[in-house]
Amino acid sequence: MTPAGKEMTGMDIRAQVSMVFHLDKCIGCHTCSIACKNIWTDRKGAEYMWWNNVETKPGTGFPTKWEDQEKYRGGWERDGDGVKLRLQGKTSTLGNIFANPALPTVDDYYEPWTYDYEHLFDAPEGDDQPTARTVSMISGQPMDVEAGPNWDDDLGGSPVYAANDPNLEGLTEDERAQMHELERMVFFYLPRICNHCVNPSCVAACPAGALYKRGEDGIVLLSQDKCRAWRMCISGCPYKKTYYNWSSGKSEKCILCFPRLESGHAPACFHSCVGRIRYLGVLLYDASQLERVAGSADEDLVEAQRAMIADPNAPEVIASARANGVSEALITAAQRSPVYKFVKEWKLALPLHAEFRTLPMLFYVPPMLPVMAKVENGTYDVEDAGNGDGSAMPTFTGLDQARAPIRFMANLFSAGNEEIIREVYRKLLAVRILMRAKSVGDAADGEVAEALAAGATTADEAEAIFRLTSMPTFQERFVLPPLAREQQIEATVNPFQHKQEAGFGSRKQGERRW
Amino acid sequence: MWNTVLFSVIPYVAVALAVVGGIWRYRTDRFSYSSQSSQFLESRALFWGSVSWHYGILLILGAHVIAVVLWTVWGALVNDQGRLLVLEVIGLAVSLLSLAGLAVLAARRLSVPRVRSVTSPMDWVLMVVLAVQVILGIWMSLVYRWGSEWYVHTSVPWLHSLVKLNPKPEFMVNLPWIVKAHAVLGFGLIALFPFTRLVHIVSAPVTYLWRSYQLVVWNRRAAQ
Numbered sequence: 001m002t003p004a005g006k007e008m009t010g011m012d013i014r015a016q017v018s019m020v021f022h023l024d025k026c027i028g029c030h031t032c033s034i035a036c037k038n039i040w041t042d043r044k045g046a047e048y049m050w051w052n053n054v055e056t057k058p059g060t061g062f063p064t065k066w067e068d069q070e071k072y073r074g075g076w077e078r079d080g081d082g083v084k085l086r087l088q089g090k091t092s093t094l095g096n097i098f099a100n101p102a103l104p105t106v107d108d109y110y111e112p113w114t115y116d117y118e119h120l121f122d123a124p125e126g127d128d129q130p131t132a133r134t135v136s137m138i139s140g141q142p143m144d145v146e147a148g149p150n151w152d153d154d155l156g157g158s159p160v161y162a163a164n165d166p167n168l169e170g171l172t173e174d175e176r177a178q179m180h181e182l183e184r185m186v187f188f189y190l191p192r193i194c195n196h197c198v199n200p201s202c203v204a205a206c207p208a209g210a211l212y213k214r215g216e217d218g219i220v221l222l223s224q225d226k227c228r229a230w231r232m233c234i235s236g237c238p239y240k241k242t243y244y245n246w247s248s249g250k251s252e253k254c255i256l257c258f259p260r261l262e263s264g265h266a267p268a269c270f271h272s273c274v275g276r277i278r279y280l281g282v283l284l285y286d287a288s289q290l291e292r293v294a295g296s297a298d299e300d301l302v303e304a305q306r307a308m309i310a311d312p313n314a315p316e317v318i319a320s321a322r323a324n325g326v327s328e329a330l331i332t333a334a335q336r337s338p339v340y341k342f343v344k345e346w347k348l349a350l351p352l353h354a355e356f357r358t359l360p361m362l363f364y365v366p367p368m369l370p371v372m373a374k375v376e377n378g379t380y381d382v383e384d385a386g387n388g389d390g391s392a393m394p395t396f397t398g399l400d401q402a403r404a405p406i407r408f409m410a411n412l413f414s415a416g417n418e419e420i421i422r423e424v425y426r427k428l429l430a431v432r433i434l435m436r437a438k439s440v441g442d443a444a445d446g447e448v449a450e451a452l453a454a455g456a457t458t459a460d461e462a463e464a465i466f467r468l469t470s471m472p473t474f475q476e477r478f479v480l481p482p483l484a485r486e487q488q489i490e491a492t493v494n495p496f497q498h499k500q501e502a503g504f505g506s507r508k509q510g511e512r513r514w
Numbered sequence: 515m516w517n518t519v520l521f522s523v524i525p526y527v528a529v530a531l532a533v534v535g536g537i538w539r540y541r542t543d544r545f546s547y548s549s550q551s552s553q554f555l556e557s558r559a560l561f562w563g564s565v566s567w568h569y570g571i572l573l574i575l576g577a578h579v580i581a582v583v584l585w586t587v588w589g590a591l592v593n594d595q596g597r598l599l600v601l602e603v604i605g606l607a608v609s610l611l612s613l614a615g616l617a618v619l620a621a622r623r624l625s626v627p628r629v630r631s632v633t634s635p636m637d638w639v640l641m642v643v644l645a646v647q648v649i650l651g652i653w654m655s656l657v658y659r660w661g662s663e664w665y666v667h668t669s670v671p672w673l674h675s676l677v678k679l680n681p682k683p684e685f686m687v688n689l690p691w692i693v694k695a696h697a698v699l700g701f702g703l704i705a706l707f708p709f710t711r712l713v714h715i716v717s718a719p720v721t722y723l724w725r726s727y728q729l730v731v732w733n734r735r736a737a738q
Contacts (some may be wrong), residue, residue: 090722
């Protein structure tokens, strides 16, 4: 469809259901992963899949070293002013159709297993207690468990996992040593689901055209009936968030719980989040900027993507959105969107690995990471706090002595642009200083004003950030009207036809009979 | 009588089964209209087996088809001792490549427990039929030399007669049994098409070459 909005305004405004993860609040409990697993991937062939997973950073993640695109060749790379798939071109795709050149195998994730519980009952009488051996859920044969979900959970400082994090690239030896030093060791959690990108490389890599982005809400889906198991999406996705179901012979991915969104329920991962770290709302974005943004230089990627996100209060944006069929309810939601605030107004939330150039539409507020402190001679010192007055006030000078180097965060969240990370931290620090001054009252004269200026923020904005960060209601975190699929479908279309199609894939059990 | 069944009846039955069965399976079981990849479970042997098998068999099958469709061109091509020799050597090499690939794939399915667990009985049926067919072809090319030449005067006119709905089994009846078996088994594979993973042949994603990278699906029809 030619977007009607583009002809009117030069813009092509579409709606995107988007999420923000506030990493300072993530406690790494994996409740989101379990909620998702119970609803969507508790099936044969999907046992090993974690549409939502939580990894420890620094760490190698899931599948192991997924960020290493030398190995997995996911995402896009710059090619002149444009981009090309890192995996291969279109003709190579057909040439390599008989063996995918960069497919992770089950061992890059882990072989799913269960226990031979029957043996506990059936074992013949003997001198020893019978045991339940581990057996593979794929082959049914006994196996040794060598990897599993969250295998490197909490292993910050580990020379095997943390030390092999691809994001350590560019860090000095000292910085690396510091991150892994026992008493200053540092780690945080990174929950990940499909990023529902604007320039998804899984969609682009699929030879069968089974993957697509929904125009109405930006959710990226994979048609189970069109998938022909070429598995190029799995290689193509740099986040390794499409998975191959080894039993059904189809690829699967996070569907952003769209059946729940239709009735106004939050996605399972969102709803179950114990730390309430997630914010879900609508972003309006200008799809006509896609190519320009995707082809930007590394250091400009984040800013270019911010520019693509449109102001939901601007009349021409609203007009273009309406022309594209974005409902009034969605436009209103976009104006109240907590995601818009974090990403665009406050510039605190950043895309994960923007350098993959898929324009991911889920965003992360980088963690301040524990207080910038270290243990020395058995005492816990707040960095730079020794002003002689006993003040525990956080300060800006400590920023570059942060326990997790700025460089590491920049590799994760800003395609290497350290200034963007500093801006985020300066603002987050300003919020802390303001709120500490208010609640403890130990700020020196002018310190608060100085902090707000350094953070490029105001007292009002800082307080709004504080409110939405620390004490939002559910209604403030989840701002999305029911997607009301029935209204998005043209009235002239046979409703019974779409009644079948609005759910998760086909209504028949997906099964191989031959 | 047997010759009529083998060379006049079976080909039509096989093609009818392939077409009707193929459409039926597409309509009732689109979900599994592909080959079930096991590369995720074992990748290294698959690369050597699958790539050798597919490229080998595509080249050989392509030569078979070209000789049928462009028989005059093919006839002129093999009408020279030197060219014929080159063609026969290439053909033998490529078919040995495909056989080697098939052997790797079979050994892999047998020896890797994970892969065995996603192998269906029909996969084995197909594997055996394909192996027999390739072995028959190689054997024939070794025992009855210059097949690229005599093929044009025996099987090709027979296949043409089938297309014209005027089957002439007499082109085939006096050939050695290996050749007869190879021809009939060829139609056997066509008959197996809708009931095995062979259906993935028609899933070849050529449209990928000219479609745009990004696909956006709107539920609402264009309102212009």
